Amino acid sequence: MSVHPEEIDRRLTVPGPPRGGLVPAPAESAVPLLNIANILTMIRIALVPLFVLALFADGGHQTGWRITATLLFALAAITDRFDGQLARKYGLVTDFGKLADPIADKALIGAALIGLSMLGDLPWWMTVVICAREIGITLLRLAVVRRGVIPAGRGGKLKTLVQSVAIGVLLLPLSGGFATAGMTLMWIALLLTVVTGLDYVGQAARLWLAGPHRTRG
DSSP: OOOOOOHHHHHHHHOOOOOOOOOOOOOOGGSSOOOOOHHHHHHHHHHHHHHHHHHHHHTTTTTTHHHHHHHHHHHHHHHHHHHHHHHHTOOOOHHHHHHHHHHHHHHHHHHHHHHHHHSSOHHHHHHHHHHHHHHHHHHHHHHTTTTTOOOOHHHHHHHHHHHHHHHHHHSSHHHHHHHHHHHHHHHHHHHHHHHHHHHHHHHHHHHHHHHOOOOOO
């Protein structure tokens, strides 16, 4: 039986796994939008109204409801850590996740800060400074999204962590040294908020000057 040259070519060009058994990571465009990381982000967004209801229940200073609000806040904050880790570990990073994740953080943090200020547990000026920065950076991300996505960096994650811990302490029906510790952490969070905000402005400026992405034809 004779073998035609084209058959030999097909045999030689049959695709197989790369050497070393390593499979390249899928392109971001191939990652499904509805993955576990994005689902956790959407759950965090859904927990925000439940947290607000618990915070203001029964006048906002009832011990049981304040503890419930704290637990809901903690649960939402914990999902922030896991969705990012899952996205990076399993190659589930999407542009939706890059934008929705910080928006979910801002919705949770903003609701907590405004709620605490309305209840008299946090100065309004602190809430205004932090919320103004968060809204401004979100709008800045959207303004430059056609030129590139600004992901949450380490500084932003640290800022969110300190904010979350400070808010968690202030949410609890505690007084004395615990309340003082919560305000001290909030001052640190305020400083990180301003510093990281300036860093994001710098990143946005560089993206804007670089011009829009060009697609390959």
